[in-house]
Amino acid sequence: MGTDISRPEHPPLARRHAWSLAAYRHMLRKRLTGQPAADLKSIADKRWDIAPGEITVSPPAIYLPGQMERVTGWEGQRFYPYVHPGPTMAGGLSIEQGPTRGYLIKNVWLIDGALYKGNASHWLTLKPQRFAPVLVENEIERGAIYCTQNGNSWFGTWLMEDCVTYALACDEGVPVTSAPSARYPLFTQAPPYEDWLGMNPLRLRTAFFHQLVLFDDVSHNRSRHQRYRAMGDKLLTHVEHAPHPGVFILRGHEGDLRLLRNELEVAEHMCVKWGFRVINPLRLDVPTIIAACAGARVVMGVEGSQLVHGVNVLQPGGTVFTLQPPNRFISYYKYMTDRDGQHFAFVVGTPDGDGFTIDINEVERTMDLLPKH
The missing domain is CATH 3.40.50 (Rossmann fold)
Known part of the structure; x- marks a missing residue:
């Protein structure tokens, strides 16, 4: 593997390839056991509160x-x-x-809109492809995922939620989102909004992360209000x-x-x-x-x-x-x-x-x- 990206400037990708059957192991395990996989956040190596919660009326x-x-x-x-x-x-x-929370997980695969490590997974799109790629083209030292299933499905949620979490991702690593596909194309109005908001994410279909940060950023607390x-x-x-x-x-x-x-x-x-x-x-x-x-x-x-x-x-x-x-x-x-x-x-x-x-x-x-x- 290659492509060591550790800074938001996103230097040119020097690509060397690795093979991963993580997606197929996940599908086979689910078929054999009938049990849903653990969520990736549940096996985080570290978790912390980025902003406190509160009671609102x-x-x-x-x-x-x-x-x-x-x-x-x-x-x-x-x-x-x-x-x-x-x-x-x-x-x-x-x-x-x-509260707004961060989760650090080490050694994670991104394959076609889903994240995998061992018996755990986390889907960034609602339906990853049935035949996932096994060739993984990118290696990231520390990335931060800000996209969500809902944000990848609906424009309003992308703009009201995912774009707000982007600010957190910039503080924690290289901001990464899943690459568009035929099933989940990039919203037509996304590029001009990203331009005016100064967003410059990496769009990846496959990657290996030495360190990956995920977020809980659904609560309407003061931090989210300020970022919005x-x-x-x-x-x-x-x-x-x-x-x-x-x-x-x-x-x-x-x-x-x-x-x-x-x-x-x-x-x-x-x-x-x-x-x-x-x-x-x-x-x-x-x-x-x-x-x-x-x-x-x-x-x-x-x-x-x-x-x-x-x-x-x-x-x-x-x-x-x-x-x-x-x-x-x-x-x-x-x-x-x-x-x-x-x-x-x-x-x-x-x-x-x-x-x-x-x-x-x-x-x-x-x-x-x-x-x-």
């Missing part, structure tokens, strides 16, 4: 009576903390935000901005289906009545998107990844206003606004075929409940 969301009664389904399995949205929206919960705000401030340095009423970020038919049938009607109403800017992020470049969102007092749209463009640069005291499908209510942005000193408002739609509709009158009445600037 959640404020109530802003919503009209009867909204939660419309919710027929919710999706919390992917997002921490894993609780039903009703109590979260009502507020007043004491939530234990755990620093990321937003860095984006704002690239655009001229001044306060304005709000931005409506269209979702359309993209991503996991959350089809708001009267989306354009709601967007036009917010533009005419409230002076909102309306953008379709899939038709604009990143500088134009950030310039439109910067300074917004309200970020509105169907709950989904597209809202992250505005949430990134929303200032304390601002409001995230989500239009929620009744069969797929997600609380994720509420956790962020609670953490970052912002407000969270929502309206739940009513079913309409394979989509839903939003009552504009309810949007109006909820807007009237927002704190006045």
